[in-house]
Amino acid sequence: xxxxxxxxxxxxxxxxxxxxxxxxxxxxxxxxxxxxxxxxxxxxxxxxxxxxxxxxxxxxxxxxxxxxxxxxxxxxxxxxxxxxxxxxxxxxxxxxxxxxxxxxxxxxxxxxxxxxxxxxxxxxxxxxxxxxxxxxxxxxxxxxxxxxxxxxxxxxxxxxxxxxxxxxxxxxxxxxxxxxxxxxxxxxxxxxxxxxxxxxxxxxxxxxxxxxxxxxxxxxxxxxxxxxxxxxxxxxxxxxxxxxxxxxxxxxxxxxxxxxxxxxxxxxxxxxxxxxxxxxxxxxxxxxxxxxxxxxxxxxxxxxxxxxxxxxxxxxxxxxxxxxxxxxxxxxxxxxxxxxxxxxxxxxxxxxxxxxxxxxxxxxxxxxxxxxxxxxxxxxxxxxxxxxxxxxxxxxxxxxxxxxxxxxxxxxxxxxxxxxxxxxxxxxxxxxxxxxxxxxxxxxxxxxxxxxxxxxxxxxxxxxxxxxxxxxxxxxxxxxxxxxxxxxxxxxxxxxxxxxxxxxxxxxxxxxxxxxxxxxxxxxxxxxxxxxxxxxxxxxxxxxxxxxxxxxxxxxxxxxxxxxxxxxxxxxxxxxxxxxxxxxxxxxxxxxxxxxxxxx
Amino acid sequence: xxxxxxxxxxxxxxxxxxxxxxxxxxxxxxxxxxxxxxxxxxxxxxxxxxxxxxxxxxxxxxxxxxxxxxxxxxxxxxxxxxxxxxxxxxxxxxxxxxxxxxxxxxxxxxxxxxxxxxxxxxxxxxxxxxxxxxxxxxxxxxxxxxxxxxxxxxxxxxxxxxxxxxxxxxxxxxxxxxxxxxxxxxxxxxxxxxxxxxxxxxxxxxxxxxxxxxxxxxxxxxxxxxxxxxxxxxxxxxxxxxxxxxxxxxxxxxxxxxxxxxxxxxxxxxxxxxxxxxxxxxxxxxxxxxxxxxxxxxxxx
Numbered sequence: 053x054x055x056x057x058x059x060x061x062x063x064x065x066x067x068x069x070x071x072x073x074x075x076x077x078x079x080x081x082x083x084x085x086x087x088x089x090x091x092x093x094x095x096x097x098x099x100x101x102x103x104x105x106x107x108x109x110x111x112x113x114x115x116x117x118x119x120x121x122x123x124x125x126x127x128x129x130x131x132x133x134x135x136x137x138x139x140x141x142x143x144x145x146x147x148x149x150x151x152x153x154x155x156x157x158x159x160x161x162x163x164x165x166x167x168x169x170x171x172x173x174x175x176x177x178x179x180x181x182x183x184x185x186x187x188x189x190x191x192x193x194x195x196x197x198x199x200x201x202x203x204x205x206x207x208x209x210x211x212x213x214x215x216x217x218x219x220x221x222x223x224x225x226x227x228x229x230x231x232x233x234x235x236x237x238x239x240x241x242x243x244x245x246x247x248x249x250x251x252x253x254x255x256x257x258x259x260x261x262x263x264x265x266x267x268x269x270x271x272x273x274x275x276x277x278x279x280x281x282x283x284x285x286x287x288x289x290x291x292x293x294x295x296x297x298x299x300x301x302x303x304x305x306x307x308x309x310x311x312x313x314x315x316x317x318x319x320x321x322x323x324x325x326x327x328x329x330x331x332x333x334x335x336x337x338x339x340x341x342x343x344x345x346x347x348x349x350x351x352x353x354x355x356x357x358x359x360x361x362x363x364x365x366x367x368x369x370x371x372x373x374x375x376x377x378x379x380x381x382x383x384x385x386x387x388x389x390x391x392x393x394x395x396x397x398x399x400x401x402x403x404x405x406x407x408x409x410x411x412x413x414x415x416x417x418x419x420x421x422x423x424x425x426x427x428x429x430x431x432x433x434x435x436x437x438x439x440x441x442x443x444x445x446x447x448x449x450x451x452x453x454x455x456x457x458x459x460x461x462x463x464x465x466x467x468x469x470x471x472x473x474x475x476x477x478x479x480x481x482x483x484x485x486x487x488x489x490x491x492x493x494x495x496x497x498x499x500x501x502x503x504x505x506x507x508x509x510x511x512x513x514x515x516x517x518x519x520x521x522x523x524x525x526x527x528x529x530x531x532x533x534x535x536x537x538x539x540x541x542x543x544x545x546x547x548x549x550x551x552x553x554x555x556x557x558x559x560x561x562x563x564x565x566x567x568x569x570x571x572x573x574x575x576x577x578x579x580x581x582x583x584x585x586x587x588x589x590x591x592x593x594x595x596x597x598x599x600x601x602x603x604x605x606x607x608x609x610x611x612x613x614x615x616x617x618x619x620x621x622x623x624x625x626x627x628x629x630x631x632x633x634x635x636x637x638x639x640x641x642x643x644x645x646x647x648x649x650x651x652x
Numbered sequence: 653x654x655x656x657x658x659x660x661x662x663x664x665x666x667x668x669x670x671x672x673x674x675x676x677x678x679x680x681x682x683x684x685x686x687x688x689x690x691x692x693x694x695x696x697x698x699x700x701x702x703x704x705x706x707x708x709x710x711x712x713x714x715x716x717x718x719x720x721x722x723x724x725x726x727x728x729x730x731x732x733x734x735x736x737x738x739x740x741x742x743x744x745x746x747x748x749x750x751x752x753x754x755x756x757x758x759x760x761x762x763x764x765x766x767x768x769x770x771x772x773x774x775x776x777x778x779x780x781x782x783x784x785x786x787x788x789x790x791x792x793x794x795x796x797x798x799x800x801x802x803x804x805x806x807x808x809x810x811x812x813x814x815x816x817x818x819x820x821x822x823x824x825x826x827x828x829x830x831x832x833x834x835x836x837x838x839x840x841x842x843x844x845x846x847x848x849x850x851x852x853x854x855x856x857x858x859x860x861x862x863x864x865x866x867x868x869x870x871x872x873x874x875x876x877x878x879x880x881x882x883x884x885x886x887x888x889x890x891x892x893x894x895x896x897x898x899x900x901x902x903x904x905x906x907x908x909x910x911x912x913x914x915x916x917x918x919x920x921x922x923x924x925x926x927x928x929x930x931x932x933x934x935x936x937x938x939x940x941x942x943x944x945x946x947x948x949x950x951x952x953x
Contacts, residue, residue, distance in 0.1 A: 308808040308809065308810060309810060311810045311811045312810055312811070363810045363811075364807055364808055364809070364810060365803070365806060365807050365808075365809065365810070365814055366810060366811075366814055367811065367812075367814045367815035367818055368810065368811050368814070369815065420710075420712075427888065427892070428708055428709045428888075428891075428892045428895075428896075429708075429709045429711060430708050430709065430710050430711060430712075431711045431712075432712065434712070435711050435712045435715045438712070438715050438716070438719065439715045439718065439719070442715075442718070442719035442722065541698075602700055604700065615719060615720075616716065616719060616720040617701055617716050618695045618696065618699045618701055618702070618716045618717065618720050619695075619699065619720070620699075620701070621698075621699050621700040621701065622698050622699070623698050623699070623700060626697040626698055627697055627698075627702070627703075628693050628696075628697050629702075629706055629900070629901055629904050630692070630696040630697070630702035630703065630704075630705040630706060630713070631689055631692040631693030631696045631697060631702070632689070632693075632901075632904055632908075633705055633706060633895070633904045633907065634688070634689075634692050634696070634705060634713075634714070634717075635685050635686075635688055635689040635692060636904065636907060636908040636911060637709070637911070638685050638688055639678075639681050639682060639684075639685040639911070640681075640911035640912075640914065640915060642681040642684050642685060642732060642735070643677055643678060643681045643911075643915040643918075644915070644918070645732070645736060646677050646680065646681060646735075646736065646739045647677065647915075647918045647919070647922070649736055649739070649740055650677070650736075650739045650740050650743040651743065651833065651836075651837075651922060652673045652676075652677060652743065652918075652919050652922050652923070
């Protein structure tokens, strides 16, 4: 008797200590997909948490972003807005009723765009009380997250999702403007869905078929912890399963998409292998890829499931598709596992993911021409990032909320491209040893959590010291050009064994971090020095045994975000071959243009 | 085969005209490229990054150039646009003498007559160009609609078949645009043969000539175009070999010469095609080039 008591106490302690699994609330959804009406209806049950004390509750109705082509979410998505306007097949989430512990409180509910709010006048503590919402979601035709096209469905944001309860008991209910992505807290999902029997289900977890009558089937999904639950459905899906380590990767595709399967599998394998080695283990057992006909986006990341835009009609001459697969796969680490507020700090998942995409592309497909190598033309992932980054350098800092971005150039250039280069700069400053420990620790510490930028920079300081932390803060909170340069190289012979070498080093931007520079002498010797900029430029004089043939500043490319790499080196003599070759090619292009428009 | 050799011999006879047309194109293109050379050379000549451009078309260098000197690129594009407009206008002048030579079959060019014809037919050639601009403006969207419509059929293919289908669609667009271009050539040939007639009458003659012969003329265009495509591919391949091999100034100069060979051959291709069209037009609608009639004084004794 005594021993059984001891065992039960030990078991209780172990369960409490294990913690993680029981630290997340469960969200119950019971819904039915109507393929004739193109809607999905049902109930969501959520028991409000015991802490902190709250007198209200709020839910997110994401589907309402498709309710009008003039919605804030569609402001910069003209193609999608136009399609919804032309087809008239918009989406919307209607709330039939809301019950609080079985009492109908629908009359007190307020709905504004995607926000459902219950804020009663009388203050009554709501902790531990059950909220049950009856909803009906009309699914739009062709969109980016929630849509149907033909017989296929992609369902994200299809049921009311709890807003985020803050420590002070108030709710943070995100405002979905044009660059915002669904943002929410972690839950365990217990989802029951009734749908036509012929539907093949792509889900982050294998469903349990609990009933089927040959026409309809009922499936149960138990998944989590995760901050979203998404499904891809189509009667035409075929599935390809393979193992990457312990992870079962499944690709749901249509027959015509079969030619791209191997490319997806290879790219996914590379991404998983790299991230497991450099950051940490993947958090779920399965990873599902589903090919869908989406508008406005190439792919979409979701916990345990990745939507990839169908390559239909695509020639796929470059490695764009591999880059897309790698990018979305990396989001399983920086989005699904380490959650971030995608509205207040979009860089914390997108920039980090773009940075790791660059690393994976360069490791597995080479540094040069890893995107395209055709007829002498070479293009790399880095070239694309640098081109986009240069267009966005004057807009503003990386660390901004989505509504502070002026347009698509600003958002995508800053967050996806410049952000990746900024984080690569930070990663280079860490050096290989500290880089590995930083990312591993960041992942370990914030898995199933939502870190802030301060958490990120604090960990950088803990890992590498105050100087790196300051540099990182300047990088993410600064804007404008960052440019190290070297100009005006002269050599003068002082005596038979001494040459005086003079040149000017320059530094633009708010990053006064020491930079290496290396004179390359005529005898091919290289000497390394460091320059800690106090002013924007400084004349340097060196006395060496041979004249300098060239001076290179930042020869190891530590400052990946440097906006102009052409002025990172200066040669003693001028060499016009590159300019001549470029002009020769352009002249031939112009002649071809003339032949086309002028006939000869 | 003999006919082709005969035509090529005629083309050699027209070498001075061929050279003139090439020089106009090349010199204008050279002038348009000079500002780019100044901008590019000022950034690349003292940077070791520029060396990447010597063996490959390394787009990272172009990205850096664009990033560093982006402000200079808009004026450069405007210069090229202005150059293209200037070239089109200049060609309307040259077309007068060109079509006169090819339709009259007087291959021994008298430059005085040539330029007199240039001046005389400038107005009508400009009018034809303006009309063709409207035709192209209508054909482009119509062609795109057609191509996109048939593109639905290829909506389910991926990879190399999709690339081939894309090329097929481009081919259809080129056939549509080339057909319009052949109509323009027919109208210009009609104008050369009938300088005394008005625009409406010239378009009518051109149209009468064009309609029944479209397929034949398209076939001639394609046949004359194929050697140019072969030369162009050969030039591209050789250019990559020489720059990838030696990589030095010699490679760059050889590549420049090869590019100009391709540009010269493109001019030759169009001249060859127009010579064939001119001969055919002359046979059907000789206009003012009709052989002098000899009056047979048979009398009515």
